[in-house]
Amino acid sequence: MFGVSLTRRGRLVAGVCVVASVAAVTAGGRSLNAVVVPGLVALAAGFVQLRGIDPPGVRRTGLTDGFVGEARTVTVEFTGDPPGTDVGRPYLASVRDRLTEGLVALGGDGEPRVGREGGSQEATLDARARTTVGESPASYHVRYDERGIHRVGPTRLEATDVFGLYCRQFHLTRRDTVTVYPPVHSVPVWFRRRLSGGEGLDASRQREAFDRLREYARGDALRDVHWPTTAKRSELVVKSFAAETDRRRVSIAGETRLAADDDAADALASAVASLGLALLRDGVGVDVTLPGDDVAADPGPRGRRALLEAAARAGPGAVEDTDAAAVRLVATGEDVQVQTPEHALSFSELADATLDPETAVRSNDGRRATQ
Numbered sequence: 133m134f135g136v137s138l139t140r141r142g143r144l145v146a147g148v149c150v151v152a153s154v155a156a157v158t159a160g161g162r163s164l165n166a167v168v169v170p171g172l173v174a175l176a177a178g179f180v181q182l183r184g185i186d187p188p189g190v191r192r193t194g195l196t197d198g199f200v201g202e203a204r205t206v207t208v209e210f211t212g213d214p215p216g217t218d219v220g221r222p223y224l225a226s227v228r229d230r231l232t233e234g235l236v237a238l239g240g241d242g243e244p245r246v247g248r249e250g251g252s253q254e255a256t257l258d259a260r261a262r263t264t265v266g267e268s269p270a271s272y273h274v275r276y277d278e279r280g281i282h283r284v285g286p287t288r289l290e291a292t293d294v295f296g297l298y299c300r301q302f303h304l305t306r307r308d309t310v311t312v313y314p315p316v317h318s319v320p321v322w323f324r325r326r327l328s329g330g331e332g333l334d335a336s337r338q339r340e341a342f343d344r345l346r347e348y349a350r351g352d353a354l355r356d357v358h359w360p361t362t363a364k365r366s367e368l369v370v371k372s373f374a375a376e377t378d379r380r381r382v383s384i385a386g387e388t389r390l391a392a393d394d395d396a397a398d399a400l401a402s403a404v405a406s407l408g409l410a411l412l413r414d415g416v417g418v419d420v421t422l423p424g425d426d427v428a429a430d431p432g433p434r435g436r437r438a439l440l441e442a443a444a445r446a447g448p449g450a451v452e453d454t455d456a457a458a459v460r461l462v463a464t465g466e467d468v469q470v471q472t473p474e475h476a477l478s479f480s481e482l483a484d485a486t487l488d489p490e491t492a493v494r495s496n497d498g499r500r501a502t503q
Contacts, residue, residue, distance in 0.1 A: 135300065136182045142297035145171050178293035181223065183207065187302040188212060188219050188265060190287050192229075195274075196313040197440075202276050203238065208261070209269040209286065222266035228288040230260040234278035234312065244275075259284075276312040278415070279401055279444050284308045313440040314401040317483040319410040326474065327382050327458060328416045345369050346415075347432045381417040384408060385457035387465045388423070388448040397448040400463035403479045405443040407459065412436055421457065423449030 138146060149171040156168065188210040196257035208227055212219050223403065231237060236244050237259035261270035266500055274284075280378050285307035290301045350367030356370040386404045388396040399494040400422075408418045417430045420442060427442040454460045461479070468479040 133282060136298050137300070138177060139292065139296055139299050141177070141295075142178070144159045144174060145297055150177070154336040159483045162314070174295050175196055175297055178295050181221075182295045182298050182300045185221065185300070188214060190285075190304045190306045192306075194271075194373075195284060195308055195310050195364040198276055199313045200276055200279055200315050203273055204276075204285055205271055205273055206259070206284070207269050209426060210265045210289075210370075212408065214450050219266035223263050224292045224294070225253055225263060225265045226292075227261045227270040228290075229272070229284055230286055230288070230321055231259055231274065231285045234276070235255040235284065235310075236275045236277050236280045238275050240271040249275065265289070276310075279314040279398065281309055281311050281444060284310065284474045289474040311441055311444050311445050314398065314405050317402065317406045319407055319482065323475075323482060324416075325411055327411065327472070328380065328414065335432075345371060354483060376458065381419055382411055382459065383419045383421070384459045384461065385421045385451055385454040385466075386423075386446070386461040387454065387463070389462060391449055393448045393463070393465070395466050396463035397446055399479075400461060400467050401443040401467050403461050403463070403468040404446065405440055406479075406483070407461075407470075408439045408443075409436060412439065420447045421451050423451055 139382075146438065149168050152167045152171075162485055184384040189212065191211060192211045193207045193209065194204055196204060198204065201493065206229070210219055211217060229237075238244060248433060261272045263270035285305070287304040287306065289304060291302070292298065338398050345361055346369070348357065348370050358369050358371050361369040382402060384407060386400045390396060404420060404422065408420060412416050412429060412435055415431045417428070417435070418439065420427045420439060421431065422442060424447065425442050425445060427438050429439040448463075450451040462469045462471065470477055470479050470482055
């Protein structure tokens, strides 16, 4: 917390008052009192106003997890001490939220509002807003530019009096984190079918004994929707039959060719998230092994979140026993090689909807061949 100090306007007013006072004493001009007295009153009132405020508490909303390229509107609310109480007397303030690298504050036109500060890896951005503390919250727009776990805060609050003559700064230490997921691309149906055993995507069509309720997955028949549970949860829930329990899990192992290649790690994270989410939406569980991280994800919101968080954290490096995985993803530069017992192709080719699946059959020497 900092003390009360004069702003540029305050120094100008104080200077005018000093000059007018000297002139009044030397020249005896009573009319100058019309300048001196109001100026001194304003200076005194502004000082008293700021001197009587305390540092507020801060609470952020709207900072939800999302994918690279998405934007959020962050709302910064201020509370009194203890939290939950009112601030008290309202006052004008400029708000500056510190953002770690990977988050970019936006202006009203959707373009970055401020530049990076410094040139080190710790370079940060400031999101800025202006509000009346105690009456309305501050808000700003932020864009997710890089995957990972990012931090917002601390907050620098600069309070000013109603005349703009004084300012007082508060350093509010609260920090919040947000997880940014990698970009996700489509994965063709033919590849997912082969990974899930060929019939995995059609298991819900087999009318056998009822087994359990589960979240709706793309491709489920509407006749399987359990409407009473759907109405209670406000999300589609379907009946799962015994045949669905036979769906196999797919194991995915991902690594980068070089131990310190951030671009390759980003490409790997995107490929893992894309393939894993596609399988989860089809009702197929996935076991993912990444450098320094393992995750077992089942179909449903929790499984998707666990998978995406692992992809957001993924760094460069190698993993052991990749040969045991059903799918091996090897990132080199900005592309990823997808390797299965039957296929060897790049992820950029796999994500291309026009790719003929027969061109992805691997020959005996490990190269792709057209049949």
